[in-house]
Amino acid sequence: MQLKLLKKEELKTTFIIKETEPYIVNALRRMVLEEVPSMAIEEVTFVKNQSALYDEIVSHRMGLIPLTTDLKSYNLPDDCKCKGKGCARCELKLVLEAKGPCTVLSENLKSKDPKIKPAFPDMPITKLLKGQTLQLEATARLGKGKQHAKFAPGLAYYKSLPILTAENADLKKLQEKCKNLTVKGKNLEVKDLNEWTEADEQTCEEHGVKVEYSDTDFVFILESW
Structure with missing residues (x-):
């Protein structure tokens, strides 16, 4: 070869x-x-969702937003010392707060680690009308594409x-x-x-x-x- x-x-x-x-x-x-690990959103906790989309649909759309990955700072959950229970070495929190009227984009997701952020900032998540609010916290973890396509690098x-x-x-x-x-x-x-x-x-x-x-x-x- x-x-x-x-x-x-x-x-x-x-x-x-x-x-x-x-x-x-x-x-x-x-x-x-x-087999190449990549970061993706695994869990979403909603504080307030007044958009036209159900929580499950918003969660699904967020899970498919590609995130940049830092393999030096994070471990796969199964390889982490916490045994996948969740710690700063295997997961990351992102928050989103938006108030309408606007189109909520992936760039509205604010990461606590500047190395992990949406790879494409202009991906639409949902639309908010005047007076509507979307507030949530997302948890991102390392994973592999064989687990789910969202982890494909x-x-x-x-x-x-x-x-x-x-x-x-x-x-x-x-x-x-x-x-x-x-x-x-x-x-x-x-x-x-x-x-x-x-x-x-x-x-x-x-x-x-x-x-x-x-x-x-x-x-x-x-x-x-």
Whole structure:
């Protein structure tokens, strides 16, 4: 197996895995999603909820808000000295107080630890009309994706590497139609494998390019919260 880093951004990394089997790549994807610990809200205690949504619905929406995670400061509940009873080493409190009229967003959740906060501040939770109030306290804990999808640390997916064979293709005309292709002599290369789509494949085939996909080489993409 060979790994080659293709592109690294702040929250997204793309690399190529060569000379391997699909089941190995899929196992890697599942390990990332199921075994990497991540923070998520587990319990919500409502002081006042005058919104149009029931407590259970608000709790569910909050549980699916991705939180940033600090693995150096927190333990999994089962590995903590408190044996999962709850302490400062395995759980964190967040509070929310909002008064209408407004749209309550994830940024309204105030964490007692600045390292743990909503990864996306503009996620809507509910709406409040004039005079309505929402007040609650949430408890976040570390968990793994195999327990619940809300603990998944991000997105992990892969696709087979495209193999392009130019037979009787007008490569210059094709490059004008598909900006994601580079012509090198009689060969074609994909500029950005992240942006390769079915539309590109269709354009290639319409211009006489044979498109196949490798059984042993893959593009693997990780997107972190």
